[in-house]
Amino acid sequence: MRKDKPPSTRRERLQERSRQRRESQKQELRQAILDAAGELFLAHGYTGFSLRQVAEHIGYAPGTIYLYFEDKDDLLFHVADEGFRRFSHAQQQAAAERTHDEPLKRIRALAEAYVDFGLENPAYYRLMFIERPDLMFRSHEPQARAWLSALDDYQEAFKTAAGAVLGESSDLLALSDLWWAALHGIVALANSMPFLYDPPRVKRMLNTALIRFFDQPR
Amino acid sequence: MRKDKPPSTRRERLQERSRQRRESQKQELRQAILDAAGELFLAHGYTGFSLRQVAEHIGYAPGTIYLYFEDKDDLLFHVADEGFRRFSHAQQQAAAERTHDEPLKRIRALAEAYVDFGLENPAYYRLMFIERPDLMFRSHEPQARAWLSALDDYQEAFKTAAGAVLGESSDLLALSDLWWAALHGIVALANSMPFLYDPPRVKRMLNTALIRFFDQPR
DNA sequence: TCATTTAATGAACGCTGTTCATAAGTGTAG
DNA sequence: CTACACTTATGAACAGCGTTCATTAAATGA
Numbered sequence: 001m002r003k004d005k006p007p008s009t010r011r012e013r014l015q016e017r018s019r020q021r022r023e024s025q026k027q028e029l030r031q032a033i034l035d036a037a038g039e040l041f042l043a044h045g046y047t048g049f050s051l052r053q054v055a056e057h058i059g060y061a062p063g064t065i066y067l068y069f070e071d072k073d074d075l076l077f078h079v080a081d082e083g084f085r086r087f088s089h090a091q092q093q094a095a096a097e098r099t100h101d102e103p104l105k106r107i108r109a110l111a112e113a114y115v116d117f118g119l120e121n122p123a124y125y126r127l128m129f130i131e132r133p134d135l136m137f138r139s140h141e142p143q144a145r146a147w148l149s150a151l152d153d154y155q156e157a158f159k160t161a162a163g164a165v166l167g168e169s170s171d172l173l174a175l176s177d178l179w180w181a182a183l184h185g186i187v188a189l190a191n192s193m194p195f196l197y198d199p200p201r202v203k204r205m206l207n208t209a210l211i212r213f214f215d216q217p218r
Numbered sequence: 219m220r221k222d223k224p225p226s227t228r229r230e231r232l233q234e235r236s237r238q239r240r241e242s243q244k245q246e247l248r249q250a251i252l253d254a255a256g257e258l259f260l261a262h263g264y265t266g267f268s269l270r271q272v273a274e275h276i277g278y279a280p281g282t283i284y285l286y287f288e289d290k291d292d293l294l295f296h297v298a299d300e301g302f303r304r305f306s307h308a309q310q311q312a313a314a315e316r317t318h319d320e321p322l323k324r325i326r327a328l329a330e331a332y333v334d335f336g337l338e339n340p341a342y343y344r345l346m347f348i349e350r351p352d353l354m355f356r357s358h359e360p361q362a363r364a365w366l367s368a369l370d371d372y373q374e375a376f377k378t379a380a381g382a383v384l385g386e387s388s389d390l391l392a393l394s395d396l397w398w399a400a401l402h403g404i405v406a407l408a409n410s411m412p413f414l415y416d417p418p419r420v421k422r423m424l425n426t427a428l429i430r431f432f433d434q435p436r
Numbered sequence: 437t438c439a440t441t442t443a444a445t446g447a448a449c450g451c452t453g454t455t456c457a458t459a460a461g462t463g464t465a466g
Numbered sequence: 467c468t469a470c471a472c473t474t475a476t477g478a479a480c481a482g483c484g485t486t487c488a489t490t491a492a493a494t495g496a
């Protein structure tokens with residue numbers, strides 16, 4: 001069956017190698033842009049983030065970036081993507097940490113991981129959920145759909161867990177909506193007024209939320 | 219006692235009149251800038267708001283604005299101030315609407331007014347509580363202090379009302395913190411994903427919140 | 437009428453995102 | 467080996483931004 005192999009003359013092999021090398025170089029520069037973008041974004045925040053700084057940081061002309069990304073939003077989208085990856089990772093880790101058949105502990109672990117992520121990665125959180133939540137819905141990007149389905153999964157998991165604690169009778173859709181809203185509100189407030197809402201006060205808020213939502217005794 | 223009056227020669231009276239006229243003209247232009255700023259801000263939103271557009275809209279050179287406001291932030295601060303005035307007005311009206319000795323109804327009315335304000339004035343809400351919450355803390359501006367004390371009053375009122383419903387034993391500070399966080403989360407989510415969180419769904423969230431927080435039966 | 441104060445200008449600076457004709461480098465075919 | 471074609475990067479250019487400032491025009495006071 002040797003003859004099934006593509007006829008590889010020396011010329012063709014060289015050609016292929018060359019193509020691969022150029023391709024990998026291209027990916028390398030693309031990655032360098034992404035790295036620089038992530039670094040500068042974390043350093044200067046959303047408003048201080050500029051394409052020209054990214055270009056200067058990697059030693060290229062501003063226009064070069066447009067050979068690798070559509071526009072600033074596209075680059076920002078990929079920065080946000082990194083944020084979402086870290087976020088998902090933190091959530092999954094929290095979910096795996098405890099036994100999955102104790103719904104309340106599961107909810108608590110996820111909630112704590114959510115708030116912690118927000119407090120520890122304010123720049124990412126701001127980008128993803130406050131300044132540019134629209135990036136989640138860039139429909140043409142395959143990752144966007146992944147985020148959305150991940151959020152759906154999360155909501156589904158929350159609903160089953162909450163259903164187990166509270167009984168199926170409750171309005172579980174509204175409850176899971178509200179639960180996200182509460183977590184987001186906590187992080188958003190802590191994020192924009194850190195001097196007012198210091199970590200202990202934030203923790204008390206979260207605790208109160210867990211009690212109000214899921215603990216029986218009043 | 220007539221001679222106590224300032225000696226008013228014709229010259230001095232003219233002088234005074236002239237001064238007043240120039241002063242009122244100055245205030246007029248200042249107000250025109252503010253009006254244009256409010257209009258253009260509501261039309262183009264936070265990111266699309268520019269000083270140069272404001273200047274062009276009233277037929278002045280860009281630099282002129284700096285004779286009446288410190289910088290863009292200062293102008294934005296006064297736009298936000300208008301938002302806070304409307305917000306406070308809506309809250310006060312809601313508080314006055316119902317009998318003040320039914321704490322739960324009072325809480326509900328205030329909460330509904332809060333969410334309604336957020337849904338009906340997305341541009342103002344975004345500016346005040348999402349994009350630039352720091353404007354609340356411009357310490358040197360007297361209005362900033364007014365906002366803050368208003369927020370304190372609000373929190374105090376909420377605490378007494380909630381205390382009446384739930385008993386003083388609860389952690390009322392954390393609870394009122396959380397209550398604001400929940401309301402803010404609801405509005406923020408509805409604001410950034412209106413296609414997902416349509417008004418009925420938002421109303422259900424708010425209702426669920428009121429039930430979870432203040433209704434007895436589980 | 438003349439000097440002084442005030443108000444407004446518009447050009448300039450440095451920054452932003454974005455486009456595009458040009459140039460340089462690289463691979464391919466004859 | 468040479469000539470052509472394609473890829474990649476450039477940097478100037480454009481329009482817009484916030485902000486500053488020397489200059490000008492106008493109104494005021496003497």
